[in-house]
Amino acid sequence: MQAIFFNKADEICKIQETQVPEPGNNEVLIKIKAAALNRRDFWIKKGIYQGAKFPCIIGSDGAGIVEKVGENIDKDWINKAVIINPGMSWGEDPDAHGPDFHILGLPTQGTFAQYVCVPAESIWYKPDTWTFEKAAALPLAALTAYRALFTRGDLRRGQKVFITGAGGGVAVYLIQFAVAAGAKVFVSSSSEKKIKKAITLGAEGGVFYNEPGWEKELEKISDGKFDIIIDSAAGANFEKFPGLLKTGGKIVIFGGTAGKIPEMTAAKIFWKQASILGTTMGSKEDFKNMLDFVEKHNIEPVIDKIFPMVDAELAFKQMENHEQFGKLVIKITDGY
Ligand SMILES: NC(=O)c1ccc[n+]([C@@H]2O[C@H](COP(=O)([O-])OP(=O)(O)OC[C@H]3O[C@@H](n4cnc5c(N)ncnc54)[C@H](OP(=O)(O)O)[C@@H]3O)[C@@H](O)[C@H]2O)c1
Secondary structure, three states: OEEEEEOOOOOOOEEEEOOOOOOOOOEEEEEEEEEEOOHHHHHHHHOOOOOOOOOEOOOOEEEEEEEEEOOOOOHHHOOOEEEEOOEEOOOOOOOOOOOOOEEOOEOOOOOOEOEEEEEHHHEEEOOOOOOHHHHHHOHHHHHHHHHHHHHHOOOOOOOEEEEOOOOOHHHHHHHHHHHHOOOEEEEEEOOHHHHHHHHHOOOOEEEEOOOOOHHHHHHHHHOOOEEEEEEOOOOHHHHHHHHHEEEEEEEEEOOOOOOOOOOOOOHHHHOOOOEEEEOOOOOHHHHHHHHHHHHHOOOOOOEEEEEEHHHHHHHHHHHHOOOOOOEEEEEOOOOO
């Protein structure tokens, strides 16, 4: 099979021939039709993701067709179109993942290849009306967004939500899901074009997170404080978040794109009765609820661009330059 191989850190994407993997007893072999990028893939490629090891075939998002099943798996799965939940071995506790939790694409082989083996418990039927590209654009980012907003954030209709970094793969789902749930959504971004796109998705307005005084501008355009702030950047701006919350409000955080959180005065948090909630991807139940939510609300993933496998390096470059709005998809095999 062909796969995008990285033999060492910071190498450009190279397509190499390698052996098709054999499914274990509880696994299925999937012929990947489409995959998608997440920032995790970019950091592994750079060699700066914790536990990054080379050579490797990465990729967490994928959708395709079951080609073969392991000894313990129902043969009815063969030839079925499926979507993969990349959160492996979450465990039994819906509140937090267990010690065996890992993400498809490191340490195990990922989806940037024509075939991948995954546990049968990680696959879900792809609805017939969804293209493989749509299905591949969902898993990691939409799962993270779903859990952040609903399972952790407990978002209610009519609440006011501030979503940082509107152009990010997860952020676009956060906007779409929050709008679909009846929330009033405001965003931040580095780009006017991306704020405008967020508004076309139903956001009410946005501010530039790089501009001094952005927090005052946000309060002005949104007419007051927020019930929930969902952030994946952290960095210096985090210190402003408690001041933007209503009393009893929540900050839900799932990433640190902009670096460390600076020192903060404790009173800003306790005097607000504020909650700061960490979240990472989601449980099996979150994944199922996310798929149901996407179907029920007819959510169309925002795909910035679909690249053929040979142009995967261009997709990584686009992510490096923060050029995308939504997901970057890689078409792996043609012919559905
Ligand atoms: N814990 C988890 O389960 C989980 C899951 C997925 C992702 N993550 C993490 O979450 C982050 C986003 O992931 P992604 O896949 O959505 O990445 P992405 O598609 O590469 O998006 C990153 C976005 O971050 C925004 N950004 C950059 N600097 C910012 C700042 N100072 N303030 C606010 N926003 C800023 C940019 O928004 P604009 O383009 O609008 O300027 C950019 O588009 C990454 O750190 C990733 O590792 C964590």
